[in-house]
Amino acid sequence: MTPSLLTFQEVRFGYNRTEAPVFDGLDLSLKEGRITAILGPNGAGKTTLLYLVLGWLKPWAGKICLLDIPIENYSRRALGQHISLIPQSEHTPFEYTVLEYVLLGRAPYLPPLGAPSQDDEKIAYEALVKMGIGDLYDHSILTLSGGERQMVLAARALAQEPKLLLLDEPTSHLDLSNKVRLVHILRKLKNSGTTILMSTHEPELALALSDDTILMEKGRVLTSGRTAEMVTEENLSKIYHIPVKTVFADGKKFIAWM
Template sequence: MANLLLEIQDISYRYRMNTTPVLQNLSMSIEKGTVNTILGPNGAGKSTLLDICLGWKEPETGRILLNQHDISSFSRRQMGRWMSLVPQDEQVRFDYTVLEYLLLGRAPYLSQLEMPGPEDVDIARRALEKVGLQQLQERPASKLSGGEHQLLMIARALVQEPHILVLDEPTSRLDPGNRQRVVRLLKTLLKHGVTILFTTHDPTLAADISTHALLLKQGKVLHAGPEEEVLTSSNLSQLYGISMEVLRREDKTIVFSTH
């Protein structure tokens, strides 16, 4: 099991005492070099699960192992090097340039009073090239379009040079063209050995890029495992409560609702 990067063991979580748990006795494991999707209806606990993986929320019960060590044994900076997050949405509050914004991703490698140096700038530039925004480095980050901003957030997460890249609904606000750019980028990252964990409401996207999938309903795992075993018409119909059809062609899978 040396390939296991992240293991969630029997966790439960609730927002306030005496309320129904958002997640109940949930277990999940993520292997190195895989793309893992969490699918589920609104309110199923997808984002909460991501927050627990990141250590941002502490589960009531159970434990989380990162590289076979309990995540409580990692310092904040170590965690920042292991995992990076691409949030669903993020407002850039002050007028940072694209490059200044990207440099923030170097924080886990710098001590509290240290500033990013020329090497950090090089790493940030390379990440910008990877997402194809190199011509924008002096532009104010707040002036980018929605698609460019999504790519910028992914680039910042790459600047962290993480083992696991966590994305919260990475394509939910994108037009088809930008969605395709993000999909291509994620596929390239997978080829370079980055492990990816993401949530989505788009089963076609999940089938397109993931190797493993987890279906989450009302805080419990409905099905989990390799993508082609989990993303079936009957499983997805059960997940969303409507009739869903999965069509698989050689290298393309399309999921649609038959209502």
């Protein structure tokens, strides 16, 4: 049986205690070495769930455990060696070069006030090459397109060498070729042992990439299980509130809407 890397146990959380919580009694178990998609419309609570995993938000009640240890028992440095995030976007106030920015992913491994070593620079550059943007290493990050910045954020997360990689709407700024590149990279990471949890509102991405899918709406987990069993006409029509059809071509399932 595949062990659980991450668990939510009766987690309750909200942004305002005078209003209904976003999550109320949330239970989840994330299997090690698999790709899991959190699928749902905008406002479903997908990003909030990722921020709880990172420890950026604290639950009102319940427990979140990584490798059977509560998240709050990890130091920020130790948590950074286990978990990294590819965000939807990120404001960059300084004129870093691309390589300097990706090197920030090595921070959890550096001593206080320590400078990156040659090994750190090699890991960062190799992450850029994996993302297909090695030629941008000396460019200012402020001159990049939205898609290029997204790939740099992904490279920084890879440079962190996480056990658990979180992605928040990872393809939102990517063109088709970079979407395909990211899907192939994530598959390779999974095959090398990285566990991946990604939020998305794109059923097509869940079908193309994930082993398991969690369906969410308005802070509730409606159901979860193997992706092929979760991404169905009935489930998608329910969470998106529009008629959704699934069609098959070349033995693969695709999504259509009316």
